[in-house]
Amino acid sequence: MxxxxxxxxxxxxxxxxxxxxxxxxxxxxxxxxxxxxxxxxxxxxxxxxxxxxxxxxxxxxxxxxxxxxxxxxxxxxxxxxxxxxxxxxxxxxxxxxxxxxxxxxxxxxxxxxxxxxxxxxxxxxxxxxxxxxxxxxxxxxxxxxxxxxxxxxxxxxxxxxxxxxxxxxxxxxxxxxxxxxxxxxxxxxxxxxxxxxxxxxxxxxxxxxxxxxxxxxxxxxxxxxxxxxxxxxxxxxxxxxxxxxxxxxxxxxxxxxxxxxxxxxxxxxxxxxxxxxxxxxxxxxxxxxxxxxxxxxxxxxxxxxxxxxxxxxxxxxxxxxxxxxxxxxAAPEERTATGHAPEDAPLRLEGVTVRYPGRDRPALADVSLEVGAGERLVVIGPSGGGKSTLLAVILRFVQPTEGCTGFDDVPVAEWRKRLSWVPQDPYLFTGSVADNIRLGDPGADDRAVRRAAELAGADAFIRRSPGGYGTPIGERGLRLSSGERQRIALARAFLRDAPVLLLDEPTAHLDGENAREIRATVERLMAGRTVVLVTHDHTWTGVADRVAEIDNGRLVVHEGTREPLAVAS
The missing domain is CATH 1.20.1560.10 (ABC transporter type 1, transmembrane domain)
Structure with missing residues (x-):
C-alpha cells in the first residue's frame, strides 16, 4: 500500500x-x-x-x-x-x-x-x-x-x-x-x-x-x-x-x-x-x-x-x-461534446447496441429508431426484452456500447431538461407531497404545484390528507397506495411540462379502477408531446401513432396502427 x-x-x-x-x-x-x-x-x-x-x-x-x-x-x-x-x-x-x-x-x-x-x-x-x-x-x-x-x-x-x-x-x-x-x-x-x-x-x-x-x-x-x-x-x-x-x-x-x-x-x-x-x-x-x-x-x-x-x-x-x-x-458529461440540437429535432437511435458486463447477450442489439416531434410510439415486449434499457439510453443513464444517437452532441443536463420521465416504480423521497411534486420543477410556486396535482388527479386525495400538500409521505412514499404514488409521479411530469415524455409501464401493478383512471390521466399528459411508452400491456397500442415490438434486445417497428394488437395466447 x-x-x-x-x-x-x-x-x-x-x-x-x-x-x-x-x-x-x-x-x-x-x-x-x-x-x-x-x-x-x-x-x-x-x-x-x-x-x-x-x-x-x-x-x-x-x-x-x-x-x-x-x-x-x-x-x-x-x-x-x-x-x-x-x-x-x-x-x-x-x-x-x-x-x-x-x-x-x-x-x-x-x-x-x-x-x-x-x-x-x-x-x-x-x-x-x-x-x-x-x-x-x-x-x-x-x-x-x-x-x-x-x-x-x-x-x-x-x-x-x-x-x-x-x-x-x-x-x-x-x-x-x-x-x-x-x-x-x-x-x-x-x-x-x-x-x-x-x-x-x-x-x-x-x-x-x-x-x-x-x-x-x-x-x-x-x-x-x-x-x-x-x-x-x-x-x-x-x-x-x-x-x-x-x-x-x-x-x-x-x-x-x-x-x-x-x-x-x-x-x-x-x-x-x-x-x-x-x-x-x-x-x-x-x-x-x-x-x-x-x-x-x-x-x-x-x-x-x-x-x-x-x-x-x-x-x-x-x-x-x-x-x-x-x-x-468517466462521467457521461466528460464523454460528450458540447453542442445544441433544435427543440423539435427527432429522437433518433442508429445501430445502438448495449452490452452489460457479465452478460452473454446484449440488452439492445443494433437498434435503429426515429421518433418525430409530436409522435406517439408505444414499445411492447416481454419482461427482460430490453424495454427499460431502451428508455435508459434515451435518458442517457446508459451509454451505447456501439452505435450513436441523435443527441450525443447535446450536453447531458440540457438534454434531460427536454424530458419528462414517469418510471414504473416512481421513487418518492422523505418529505412533503409538495416537495416530491416540485422535483419536476424546483422553482415552481405553490399554485403551479397544485395545478399539476389537479391535472394528475392527485389534488383530491392530497387535500383529504391531514396536512394537505405539506403531509409527509415517508421514504419511498410508504404512506401512499400504488395509485397515489403513480399520480404524484404524473404530477411531476405535468409540472415539468417537457416536450418529450417517457413512460415505463404506467399502469403496472394497479387494480382495474386505478388503471383506468391513470390511463385517462396519461392520455391527457401525452397531448402535444413526443411520447415513448414501453409496456407489456398491448391495450396501450390504441393510443399510438406507431407500435414497436422488442424482444431479446431486437426492435421491430410497425407503421401506423392505433388498434390494440392481438395478444398471443
Missing part, C-alpha cells in the same frame, strides 16, 4: 494544505527533539561533574522552553490534522455524491466486473456507497491525525539523529544506521500481509452494509412472506464473518507491534552496550555518551509509531481509495 495515494491531494485542497503543514510541524518537532537531547545531556553531564545550579540555570530554562514547544507542536499538529481530516471527508463526500449523480442510475445498476473483489462483494452499489461515505471516510481521522504525521517524522527524525550522533560519535551512528533499515523491512512484510486482510474485512463490511440496507427497505415484504427470520440469519452470518475478519486483522496488528517493539528495543540495547563499554574504558566523554543514549531511542520511535498507526489507518485508507476509484470513472 502506498503511504499516500497521489490522487488524494488532487481531489482535496485541504489535503495539500495539511501535507505542507505536516512537513513544517515535522521539521519543528525534529529540531526540538535534538535540542532537548543536547540540553538534557549538558545538564546531566554538568551535574555529574559538580557544576552548580547557576551555570546550568540557562540550560534548565531552555529545556523547559523546548519541552513546552514540543507539547505545543504536538497539539498544533494534531489539531490541524483533525481539521484537515474533517475538511477532506467533507470534500470527498460531496465529490462522491456529485460524481455518482453524474454517473447516473445506469452505472448504479450495472453488473460488477469479474474481478476478485467483485466476486466476493455481494453488496449492492448503493449499500457500498453508503458505507464508503459514512463509516469508511470517518476512519480517515486516524490516517491524518496519527499516521501521516508519524510518517513525516519517520522520514525526518532518524536522518537528523544520525547527523547529530555522527558528529559526536561515528561508531554509534554506524550501529544506528545498520539497524534502522530492519524496522522498515519488517513493516513492509507485515503491511503486505495486512493489506489483504484489511481488504477482506472492508469487503465484508460493504456486504453487510448493503445487505442490511436491502433488508430494511424490503422488511414489509419479508414479513408478509415470512422470510424475516431467514434474512436475520443471513445478517448474523455476515456479521460473524466480519467479526472474524476484524479479529484476524487485529491479531496481525498486535503481533506486528510486538515485532517492531522487539526490534527497536534490541537495536537501542545494542547501542547502549557498545557506548557503555567504551565509556567504562574512557574511550568516549560522558556528555557524548549521554547524548547518544538519549537520541538513540528517538531514531527508532517514529518508525515504531508508524507501524502502530499503520493498522489503525488502514480502514480509512482503503475506503478513501475506493472513493477515489469511483471519482476516476
Amino acid at each position: 502506498k503511504p499516500l495515494d497521489p490522487r488524494l491531494p488532487a481531489h482535496t485542497r485541504a489535503a495539500r494544505v495539511f501535507l505542507t503543514g505536516t512537513v513544517l510541524f515535522g521539521l519543528v518537532t525534529t529540531g526540538l527533539v535534538l535540542a532537548q537531547a543536547v540540553l538534557l545531556a549538558r545538564i546531566l553531564a554538568g551535574a555529574f561533574h559538580g557544576q552548580g545550579v547557576a551555570p546550568l540555570a540557562s540550560a534548565f530554562v531552555l529545556l523547559l522552553i523546548v519541552v513546552a514547544g514540543r507539547a505545543l507542536a504536538a497539539y498544533g499538529a494534531e489539531a490541524m490534522a483533525l481539521r484537515a481530516a474533517s475538511a477532506v471527508k467533507s470534500q470527498l463526500r460531496r465529490a462522491l455524491v456529485e460524481h455518482v449523480l453524474r454517473l447516473g442510475p445506469g452505472w448504479m445498476d450495472a453488473s460488477p466486473e469479474h474481478d476478485e473483489r467483485a466476486a466476493e462483494a455481494t453488496a449492492s452499489k448503493p449499500g457500498e456507497l453508503a458505507t464508503l461515505a459514512t463509516r469508511g471516510l470517518d476512519a480517515l481521522d486516524a490516517y491524518f491525525a496519527r499516521y501521516l504525521p508519524q510518517l513525516v517524522l519517520a522520514c525526518l527524525t532518524p536522518l537528523a539523529v544520525l547527523a547529530v550522533v555522527g558528529g559526536a560519535d561515528p561508531l554509534s551512528a554506524g550501529v544506528i544506521a545498520a539497524t534502522l533499515p530492519l524496522i522498515p523491512i519488517f513493516m513492509i512484510l507485515v503491511g503486505l500481509h495486512t493489506r489483504a486482510r484489511t481488504e477482506r474485512q472492508w469487503t465484508l463490511l460493504q456486504r453487510l452494509g448493503g445487505h442490511f440496507l436491502d433488508v430494511v427497505e424490503g422488511l414489509p415484504t419479508l414479513k408478509v412472506f415470512g422470510r424475516a427470520k431467514a434474512q436475520a440469519e443471513v445478517i448474523r452470518e455476515v456479521t460473524g464473518a466480519h467479526r472474524r475478519a476484524t479479529m484476524r486483522t487485529l491479531r496481525v496488528a498486535f503481533l506486528s507491534a510486538l515485532v517492531l517493539e522487539l526490534l527497536s528495543t534490541l537495536a537501542v540495547a545494542l547501542v547502549a552496550v557498545e557506548i557503555g563499554l567504551r565509556l567504562l574504558g574512557g574511550g568516549v566523554p560522558y556528555e557524548t555518551a549521554l547524548l547518544v543514549l538519549l537520541l538513540a531511542p528517538e531514531a527508532y520511535l517514529p518508525l515504531r509509531n508508524v507501524g502502530a498507526q499503520f493498522h489503525a489507518s488502514m480502514e480509512g485508507v482503503t475506503a478513501a481509495g475506493r472513493v477515489l476509484d469511483v471519482l476516476d470513472i
Whole structure:
C-alpha cells in the first residue's frame, strides 16, 4: 500500500494544505527533539561533574522552553490534522455524491466486473456507497491525525539523529544506521500481509452494509412472506464473518507491534552496550555518551509509531481509495461534446447496441429508431426484452456500447431538461407531497404545484390528507397506495411540462379502477408531446401513432396502427 495515494491531494485542497503543514510541524518537532537531547545531556553531564545550579540555570530554562514547544507542536499538529481530516471527508463526500449523480442510475445498476473483489462483494452499489461515505471516510481521522504525521517524522527524525550522533560519535551512528533499515523491512512484510486482510474485512463490511440496507427497505415484504427470520440469519452470518475478519486483522496488528517493539528495543540495547563499554574504558566523554543514549531511542520511535498507526489507518485508507476509484470513472458529461440540437429535432437511435458486463447477450442489439416531434410510439415486449434499457439510453443513464444517437452532441443536463420521465416504480423521497411534486420543477410556486396535482388527479386525495400538500409521505412514499404514488409521479411530469415524455409501464401493478383512471390521466399528459411508452400491456397500442415490438434486445417497428394488437395466447 502506498503511504499516500497521489490522487488524494488532487481531489482535496485541504489535503495539500495539511501535507505542507505536516512537513513544517515535522521539521519543528525534529529540531526540538535534538535540542532537548543536547540540553538534557549538558545538564546531566554538568551535574555529574559538580557544576552548580547557576551555570546550568540557562540550560534548565531552555529545556523547559523546548519541552513546552514540543507539547505545543504536538497539539498544533494534531489539531490541524483533525481539521484537515474533517475538511477532506467533507470534500470527498460531496465529490462522491456529485460524481455518482453524474454517473447516473445506469452505472448504479450495472453488473460488477469479474474481478476478485467483485466476486466476493455481494453488496449492492448503493449499500457500498453508503458505507464508503459514512463509516469508511470517518476512519480517515486516524490516517491524518496519527499516521501521516508519524510518517513525516519517520522520514525526518532518524536522518537528523544520525547527523547529530555522527558528529559526536561515528561508531554509534554506524550501529544506528545498520539497524534502522530492519524496522522498515519488517513493516513492509507485515503491511503486505495486512493489506489483504484489511481488504477482506472492508469487503465484508460493504456486504453487510448493503445487505442490511436491502433488508430494511424490503422488511414489509419479508414479513408478509415470512422470510424475516431467514434474512436475520443471513445478517448474523455476515456479521460473524466480519467479526472474524476484524479479529484476524487485529491479531496481525498486535503481533506486528510486538515485532517492531522487539526490534527497536534490541537495536537501542545494542547501542547502549557498545557506548557503555567504551565509556567504562574512557574511550568516549560522558556528555557524548549521554547524548547518544538519549537520541538513540528517538531514531527508532517514529518508525515504531508508524507501524502502530499503520493498522489503525488502514480502514480509512482503503475506503478513501475506493472513493477515489469511483471519482476516476468517466462521467457521461466528460464523454460528450458540447453542442445544441433544435427543440423539435427527432429522437433518433442508429445501430445502438448495449452490452452489460457479465452478460452473454446484449440488452439492445443494433437498434435503429426515429421518433418525430409530436409522435406517439408505444414499445411492447416481454419482461427482460430490453424495454427499460431502451428508455435508459434515451435518458442517457446508459451509454451505447456501439452505435450513436441523435443527441450525443447535446450536453447531458440540457438534454434531460427536454424530458419528462414517469418510471414504473416512481421513487418518492422523505418529505412533503409538495416537495416530491416540485422535483419536476424546483422553482415552481405553490399554485403551479397544485395545478399539476389537479391535472394528475392527485389534488383530491392530497387535500383529504391531514396536512394537505405539506403531509409527509415517508421514504419511498410508504404512506401512499400504488395509485397515489403513480399520480404524484404524473404530477411531476405535468409540472415539468417537457416536450418529450417517457413512460415505463404506467399502469403496472394497479387494480382495474386505478388503471383506468391513470390511463385517462396519461392520455391527457401525452397531448402535444413526443411520447415513448414501453409496456407489456398491448391495450396501450390504441393510443399510438406507431407500435414497436422488442424482444431479446431486437426492435421491430410497425407503421401506423392505433388498434390494440392481438395478444398471443
